Amino acid sequence: MTSATSLNTEIDYPDSDGKPMAESDYQRPYVAYGTEVLNIFFADQPQVYVSGNLLIYYEEGNPKACVSPDVFVVLNRPKGKRSSYKVWQENNQYPDFILEITSRSTVSEDQGIKRGLYAFWGVSEYFQYDPSADYLEPPLQGYQLIDGNYFLLPATTLPNGGLSITSKVLGLELHLEQGELRFYNPATGEKLLSHAEAEAARQAAQSKAERLAxxxxxxxxxPDLV
Known part of the structure; x- marks a missing residue:
């Protein structure tokens, strides 16, 4: 007689859903940027897991019950590489923050099925960003889960005409600057930079210092005496 446990061990949970990656040149950079800068920001917090475009399986025994958020953060889960995120193996913890980069092919799902699913999971904050500004108005929107339903987070207009929305979950601000999504640390006022951006800024500062010298x-x- 085969036990239920042995049946579950035989179930395959693929690392990919088999669907082609449909990200365009609009969406792809922001998925990479969001995942990278949040990993950098939380680098010294071992119990914060950040990932993106990783399959989340949410029903043990049902490999079809999965979704792949563009960027997500799970508090109180250890860092470490995963081929997929199986909720039942993660102390039944779902993401606390999810960001979807919206496009023509995903806007209906992002606004409908996914938003409903994330609310059911109990995801505290759900953000959407439309880099083409064709499908969301405004192109950056944040939602907070209250009593099982999502409500829009207030957006502040910046002096440069952009938008700022505070994520209490992350302790960060998401800015829309000339159509570009950027994360800011309100404690320092500094923009979160990717490794490449930080290196470019370092080289620019060094070049400026050399010209001044x-x-x-x-x-x-x-110049050493100045």
Whole structure:
């Protein structure tokens, strides 16, 4: 006689749902940016797991019960590489924050089935960003879960005309700057940079310092004494 436990061990939970990656040049950079900068921001917090485009299986024994959020954060779960996120193996913890990068092919699902599913899971905050600004108005929207339903988070208009929405879950602000999604740390006022952006900023600062030093030497001033 075969036990239910042995049957479950034989079930295959694929690392991919078999569907082609349908991200365009609009969506792809923001999935990578969001996942990378949040991993950097939470790097020193071992119990915060950040991932993106990873299948979440939410019913043990049913490999069809899965969804792949663009970017998600789970508090109180250890870091570590996973081929997929199986809720029953993660102390039954669902994401606390989800960001979907919306496109023509996903807007109906992002606004309908996924939003309902994430509310059912108890995801505290659900954000959507439309990089093409064709399907959401405004292109950046955040929702907070209250009594099982999502309600829009307030958006603040920035001096540059952009938008800012605070994520209490992350302790960060999501900004819309000239149509671009960026994360900010309100404690420092600094933009979260990817590794490539941080390196580019470092090189730019170094180049500026070298030009200034050269100019000071032309004027007969030792830059080391300034």
């Amino acid at each position: 050269a100019r000071l030497r032309e004027l007969g001033i030792d």
